[in-house]
Amino acid sequence: NLEMAVKESENLVLLLTPRILYRPWCLFEITAAISSGLTVVPVEVQRPGVSFQYPEESYYMDLRAGRVLDQQGQAILYQQGVTIAAVEDALRKLFQHIALPYSP
Numbered sequence: 001n002l003e004m005a006v007k008e009s010e011n012l013v014l015l016l017t018p019r020i021l022y023r024p025w026c027l028f029e030i031t032a033a034i035s036s037g038l039t040v041v042p043v044e045v046q047r048p049g050v051s052f053q054y055p056e057e058s059y060y061m062d063l064r065a066g067r068v069l070d071q072q073g074q075a076i077l078y079q080q081g082v083t084i085a086a087v088e089d090a091l092r093k094l095f096q097h098i099a100l101p102y103s104p
Helices: 002-007 024-035 057-064 071-079 084-094
Strands: 011-016 039-045 100-102
Touching: 002 024, 011 024, 024 039, 024 071, 024 084, 057 084, 071 084
Parallel strands: 011 039, 039 100
Antiparallel strands: none
């Protein structure tokens, strides 16, 4: 399963694309990696017309209020034993690191 694959990894390279923080499986993988103590390397994908928006406090407020993920997305996290609070904690830890730029 995905959780075991993450935990058996040594590193996670996270491509910061515009919608990554709105995808429940991506949030699950980030949370699993951070909680397992993996080294997570954020890489900001830079292309003309496409930019990643780093989460501001309003994103976290929307996450807690259920406005980031729909019910199905929230259910995916719940079924994997991941709380919204754990996702928020993992993201806050993740974004304490500087992202590496990548321009394909």
